Amino acid sequence: MLALAPLWLVGMFDRGLWTPDEPREADIAWRMSSQPDRALPQLAGTPFLEKPPLSYWMAGGAIAAFGDSAAAARAPNLLYAVIGALAVGALALAMELPAVPALIAALVAASALTAYRVAIWLAPDACLLAGCAVALLGAWRGLRAAPGAAKAGGYALLHLGAALGFMAKSAPGWLVPGLTLLTLIAWERRWRELRRWELYAGLALQALVIGPWIVAVARSAHGTEALRTLFWNNVVGRFTQLSSSAAPDYTTGHHNTPGKYLLELPLYLLPWTLVVAAALVRAWTRMSEPGARGTAWRFALCSCVPFLVLLSAAATARDIYAAPALLGCGLLAGLWAEDARRLPRRGDRFAALATVVLVGALAAGFALALALLAAAGLGAPLVYNLAALGVLAAAATALGFAVRAGRSGDIPRSLAWSYAGYALALCLAAGLILPVVDRWQDLSSLAARIHSDTAQQSLALLDPDETTLAMLDHGFATSGTVLASAASGPRAAVDGWFAAHGRTARVLVLLPGHARGALTEFLARVYPFAAPGDGVAGTLAVSGAAALVARYELPQGRRYALLAPPAPH
Secondary structure (H helix, E strand, O other), X not given: OOXXXXXXXXXXXXXXXXXXXXXXXXXXXXXXXXXXXXXXXXXXOEEOOXXXXXXXXXXXXXXXXXXXXXXXHHHHHHHHHHHHHXXXXXXXXXXXXXXXXXXXXXXHHHHXXXXXXXXXXXXXXXXXXXXXXXXXXXXXXXXXXXXXXXXXXXXXXXXXXXXXHHXXXXXXXXXXXXXHHHHHHHHHOOHHHHHOHHHHHOHHHHHHHXXXXXXXXXXXXXXXXXXXXXXXXXXXXXXXXXXXXXXXXXXXXXXXXXXXXHHHHHHHOOOOHHHHHXXXXXXXXXXXXOHHHHHHHHHHHHOOHHHHHHHHXXXXXXXXXXXXXXXXXXXXXXXXXXXXXXXXXXXXXXXXXXXXXXXHHHHHHHHHHHHHHXXXXXXXXXXXXXXXXXXXXXXXXXXXXXXXXXXXXXXXXXXXXXXXXXXXXXXXXXXXXXXXXXXXXXXXXXXXXXXXXXXXXXXXXXXXXXXXXXXXXXXXXXXXXXXXXXXXXXXXXXXXXXXXXXXXXXXXXXXOOOOOOHHHHHHOOOOOOOOOOOHHHHHHHHOOOOEEEEEEEOOOOOEEEEEEOOOOO
C-alpha cells in the first residue's frame, strides 16, 4: 500500500474531471447524491441504463458526505484500488510465492498503464477491477481447499467478488472469474469440481446482493424496458448489432478489429511489457508441470488469455475493457520473478535490465514534457526545468539500484527498484503537468458561460454527446432540448426550432477538433497544424440558416458554437 499510494493519490485527488467519460460519470454521481429513487442512475435527468448503479451509489454517497468535487467523487476509487491490490497480493501468497514476488505481482497488476488508468478514473471499471480481483482470489482458494467449510468459504468469496463486479459493470463481473475457473477445470479435467455443492452455495450471496436491485428496477416506471436494456442490449449489443430500433448501437463506435487487444497489449502493460513477455515465455514450459506450482501457472494464464480472446470477438473495443485481464498478467509476473530467481535463464536478466531501460525512457518522456510546457510558456521555466532534472535524477538513482540487483541475479529486487524509479518519475512530473491539463479540461467554466448567456433564452442542443449533456447539467441544471438531426438533417432540425421559439431561440453545437492554445502555437513552429473548421455550425451559418453569435473554447480543448436565428432580410 505504501508503494502504490503515491500513484493513487496523485491520480485520484490532484486533478479535475477529464474527458472521456469523467464529466458524464460525475454528473450521474451528482444526480445520485440527491435523487429520491436510486434504483437507476440518471444522466441529465434521464435514466442511464448502460451499467448497474453500485459505483454511482458509492460516488454519490461520497459527494453527499464531502461535497461536490472531483476528489470527492473519486474517493471510493481509493477503496477499490486497495481491495484490488491486496487481493492480487493475497492470491500470489496463496500460490505459495514469497513476499517479494507477491509484491511484484500486486505492483504489476496495479501500476500497468491501463490498470492504473482504470484505478484513478471516475468510471465503474475501477469497482469492476476490485470485484474481479476478489473473485479470482476466491476461485483459487475454493479450488485448492479441502471439501467442506474451507472450500465453501473460498467459493463464497468468488461469488461476493462476482456480485460486486456485476453491480459495477454487469456481465464482466461474472465473465472474468467464470472463464478462469471453467477454463482451468477443463484444462486439468477436474470435472468433479463442477458437481460440488460448495461451488454453488454462494449463489445465495449473489442473490442477496443483486436481487433487491433487480426487484426495485422492475417496480420502477418502464421497468421491463429498463431490464431488457440492462441485461440484453448492453451485453449482447456489445458483440453484435441488435435489430431493435430502440436498442443502443454499440457497433458504430470504438470499432473492434481482429487481434486488436493482442496487438495493443504491450501498450496496456507499460512499463512491464517485457516482464510479462518473459513470463509468457516461461509459462510455455511451466504450464504442463504437475502439482500446485503448475496449477498456479495455469490459473494465471486462464485469468487473462480467455477473457482477451472473448473481447476480441466483441463488436466494440476500448483499452479499459482489457483491464481485468491485467490481473492475471500481474500473477504471471510474480510467478516469473520467483522462478527467475530460483532457476535463472539467459533471457530473464535481459528482461529485467530491458525494463530498466524502458522505465528510463518513460522518465525521459516525463522530463521532456515538463521542458516542453516550460518552453511553451505554460509554466515557470525555472521551476519546470528544475523539475525535469529532478525527475531524471530520481529515476536514475532508483534504476541504478535496479541494474545492480539485476546483474547479481536478484530479479524480484530489480523489478521493485524499477517500480520505484517509475513511481518517482511519474509523481514528480504529475505535480506540474496535471494543473496544465486541468486548464485544458475545465468544462465547468464553459458550462457556466453557456448557462449565463442562455439563461433568458430557449436553448437547444444539436446532436449533443454525453459529455455536453453532463457538463451543462452538473451543478447548473441548464435547461436544453435535444435536437436529433439523423432523420431530417441538421438544417431542418434547426429551422424547426427557430420557427417554434422565435428570436430568443438558441442552438448549441459541438465544433470538430480542438481549439488552439499555447502548446499548439509553440509546436506550430516545427509542424504547422491545420486550423479546425466549424463543421455543421459553419455550414448552417454560411447557408444563412443561422447566425453564429458566440464561441466557447478551451485551450487545447473543446469548442462550441452558439447559433441564433438569422437576421431578418
